[in-house]
Amino acid sequence: MKKVPRDVGTSSESGIAKISDVMTELVMTVTSHQSVGHVRELMKKHGIHSLPVVNAERQPVGIVTSMDLVETIGPETHLAQIMTRDVYTVPKYADVHIAARIMRNHHIHHLVVTHENEVVGLVSSFDLLRLIENKRFVTKNLPSRPHKGGGQRRKQEEGLNGSSAAAEE
Numbered sequence: 001m002k003k004v005p006r007d008v009g010t011s012s013e014s015g016i017a018k019i020s021d022v023m024t025e026l027v028m029t030v031t032s033h034q035s036v037g038h039v040r041e042l043m044k045k046h047g048i049h050s051l052p053v054v055n056a057e058r059q060p061v062g063i064v065t066s067m068d069l070v071e072t073i074g075p076e077t078h079l080a081q082i083m084t085r086d087v088y089t090v091p092k093y094a095d096v097h098i099a100a101r102i103m104r105n106h107h108i109h110h111l112v113v114t115h116e117n118e119v120v121g122l123v124s125s126f127d128l129l130r131l132i133e134n135k136r137f138v139t140k141n142l143p144s145r146p147h148k149g150g151g152q153r154r155k156q157e158e159g160l161n162g163s164s165a166a167a168e169e
Contacts, residue, residue: 016095016096017095017096017131018092018093018094018095018096019090019091019092019093019094019095019096019098019099019113019121019123020092020093020113020121021096022096022123022127022128022130022131023092023113023120023121023122023123023127024121024122024123024124024127025120025121027051027052027113027119027120027121027122028042028046028048028051029051029052029053029054029058029119030042030051030052030053030054030064030079031053031054031055031079032053032055032061032062032078032079032080032083033078033079033080034078034079035075035076035077035078035079036069036073036074036075036076036077036078036079036082037075037076039051039064039069039079040069040075043066043069049065049066049109049110049124050063050064050065050066050109050110050122050124051063051064051065052087052112052119052122053079053083053087054119057117057118058118058119059117059118059119060087060089060112060114060119061085061087062079062080062083062084062085062087063083063084063087063110063112064079064082064083064084065084065109065110068082068083068084069082087112088102088106088108088111088112089111089112089113089114090102090111090112090113090114090123091113091114091115092113092114092115092120092121093115096128096131099111099123099128100128103125103128109124109125109126110122110123110124110125111123111124
């Protein structure tokens with residue numbers, strides 16, 4: 001179940017991309033009692049890097065990523081022992097900048113997407129990068145450095161503008 005590259009559009013009238021525009025909807029989930037060996041095989045077979053851990057009601061209780069599996073851990077170990085319990089979630093109707101901010105502030109690459117407290121998808125940093133792929137961005141003009149002389153140039157310009165305004169009257 002590999003992701004197929006797609007162009008990302010917007011589903012909202014405002015033109016701002018929503019999480020539902022970029023998320024992976026057909027997301028596999030696991031439960032905390034499953035083994036590390038099982039999860040390693042799922043990730044390898046499907047080429048994925050994270051799996052939400054859910055309870056019986058499909059509510060997120062954790063997340064396991066490929067980084068969690070880097071250490072030498074026995075294949076019989078239960079996910080409950082290694083999963084990240086403080087899972088960050090984002091609603092599917094939120095703007096994508098919310099996901100970007102959460103990922104940046106918490107140094108993570110995957111967010112569980114929810115709707116009414118149930119897992120409905122997953123969004124990764126690569127999904128967000130797809131938004132800016134092949135786009136050109138122009139930086140805003142940066143403010144100029146103040147000149148030496150305590151703003152004399154500005155005072156002179158204001159004096160010139162003030163005198164020319166007086167002359168026009």
